[in-house]
Amino acid sequence: MAIEVRIPTILRTYTDGERVVEGSGSTVTEVIDQLENDHAGIKERLIENGEARRFVNIYVNDEDIRFTGNLGTPVADGDTVVILPAVAGGSAGV
Amino acid sequence: MRFDSLIDSVGRTPLVGLPTLSPSPDVRLWAKLEDQNPTGSIKDRAALSMILRAEKEGRLHPGATILEPTSGNTGISLAMVARQRGYRIICVMPENTSIERTQLLTMWGAEIIPSPAAGGSNEAVRVAKGLAAEHPDWVMLYQYGNPANADAHYEGTGPEILGDLPEVTHFVAGLGTTGTLMGAGRFFREHKPEVRIVAAEPRYGELVYGLRNLDEGFIPELYDASMIDARFSVGPRDAVRRVRELVESEGIFAGISTGAILHAALAQAAKCVKAGEKADIVFIVCDGGWKYLSTGAYEGTLDEAEDKLDGQLWA
Known part of the structure; x- marks a missing residue:
């Protein structure tokens, strides 16, 4: 079993239109490095100065990595990594 | 009670x-x-708090127009308070929200300006900010950046x-x-x-x-x-x-x-x-x-x- 990485629409130009790609690695950093090997150019859109870009949210099994160890957050086979742009207000019917 | x-x-x-x-x-x-809460959502707290603060600061006077980007609940809460206090209220709302929200906003006396579905609340915020710039006399309480919103929950x-x-x-x-x-x-x-x-x-x-x-x-x-x-x-x-x-x-x-x-x-x-x-x-x-x-x-x-x-x- 591998790691499932979900790609937002805006970045699918790097993945030949694929919305889900296979990833590998033991941390989010390693998953993104592997992603860059397979889809050159994508890393620069996600990472800046060693951190996720301000308007990029990355989730491992639905939990925001900014609260679980950032790019060092551990991942394992069977985990799902979701990448999403930050959007306005979701909840409680703003 | x-x-x-x-x-x-x-x-x-x-x-x-x-x-x-x-x-x-x-x-x-x-x-x-x-x-x-009175209109059925947590947003009554934020709406009341933002209006009371704006009145206290002299930003809202009788007859004033309130403008707000909202997908429903905040608009409903603001409209309930606004009508009782003599304010006009305009809500900028994404068009892909449920029909009940539009019906309720209208019932409570709000006017609705729809914003494009694509982009969701981001678009509502963008449209509202544009309208606020065109109508400097309108008061945008702006729930996303108004400290009175958070203060309602602090207090x-x-x-x-x-x-x-x-x-x-x-x-x-x-x-x-x-x-x-x-x-x-x-x-x-x-x-x-x-x-x-x-x-x-x-x-x-x-x-x-x-x-x-x-x-x-x-x-x-x-x-x-x-x-x-x-x-x-x-x-x-x-x-x-x-x-x-x-x-x-x-x-x-x-x-x-x-x-x-x-x-x-x-x-x-x-x-x-x-x-x-x-x-x-x-x-x-x-x-x-x-x-x-x-x-x-x-x-x-x-x-x-x-x-x-x-x-x-x-x-």
């Missing part, structure tokens, strides 16, 4: 235990029933919970304007810092994120990441599943965003059980399910409900 007017009855909502959904006597869930929601449940260990709420989490979070940081603050963020379908450029995202001006300890992204399937469990197991009929919050609360509860910790987890019931009946969330299979919610701003 007796009040001089409806506005005076905002807040002081019940906190009820969840005997069936709580995983064990040591890990208990508690629901803060914000649907029991109300947080202290009410600590008063009713001094043993509280976790507070779980939805992340929209971030006002609830920022206000209650700041209250707990100051008064019981060991309380963990957990955010549940709805994850929408492709349409909502589709056009977003990664360099033009939106983070509410109120947001301060140091006020929260964990943040869960919850998709429509889990939100619908949980909102159905809540009514089936505990009799609480809540809106879909509450399902997302309950999902995060149960994830937190499972972690506490696994770690062998005692926990009293409070989560917010933002509103009742009435406004969302037409979305199809409460009938048919989960697959059907998920399909119907795709492309809608369900929370």
Whole structure:
């Protein structure tokens, strides 16, 4: 079993239109490095100065990595990594 | 309980235990029933607080026009208060919200300017900011950046919970304007810092994120990441599943965003059980399910409900 990485629409130009790609690695950093090997150019859109870009949210099994160890957050086979742009207000019917 | 007017009855909502959904006597869930506010949502607190602050600061006078980007609840709350105090209110609302919200806003006297579905609330904010620039005499209270929004929860929601449940260990709420989490979070940081603050963020379908450029995202001006300890992204399937469990197991009929919050609360509860910790987890019931009946969330299979919610701003 591998790691499932979900790609937002805006970045699918790097993945030949694929919305889900296979990833590998033991941390989010390693998953993104592997992603860059397979889809050159994508890393620069996600990472800046060693951190996720301000308007990029990355989730491992639905939990925001900014609260679980950032790019060092551990991942394992069977985990799902979701990448999403930050959007306005979701909840409680703003 | 007796009040001089409806506005005076905002807040002081019940906190009820969840005997069936709580995983064990040591890990208990508690629901803060914000649907029991006058217009049926937690937004009554923020709306009243923002209007009172604007009046105090001299920004609002009788006959003034209030403008607000809102997907429904805040607009309904603002309209209820505005009509009684003699203000005109205009809401900029994404066109992909439920029909009930439009009907309710109109009933309470708000005028609606629709914003494009693609882009969701981001677009509503952008359109409202444009209108505010064109009409400098209109007053945009701007829930995403108005400290009076968070203060309503610093002064109300947080202290009410600590008063009713001094043993509280976790507070779980939805992340929209971030006002609830920022206000209650700041209250707990100051008064019981060991309380963990957990955010549940709805994850929408492709349409909502589709056009977003990664360099033009939106983070509410109120947001301060140091006020929260964990943040869960919850998709429509889990939100619908949980909102159905809540009514089936505990009799609480809540809106879909509450399902997302309950999902995060149960994830937190499972972690506490696994770690062998005692926990009293409070989560917010933002509103009742009435406004969302037409979305199809409460009938048919989960697959059907998920399909119907795709492309809608369900929370």
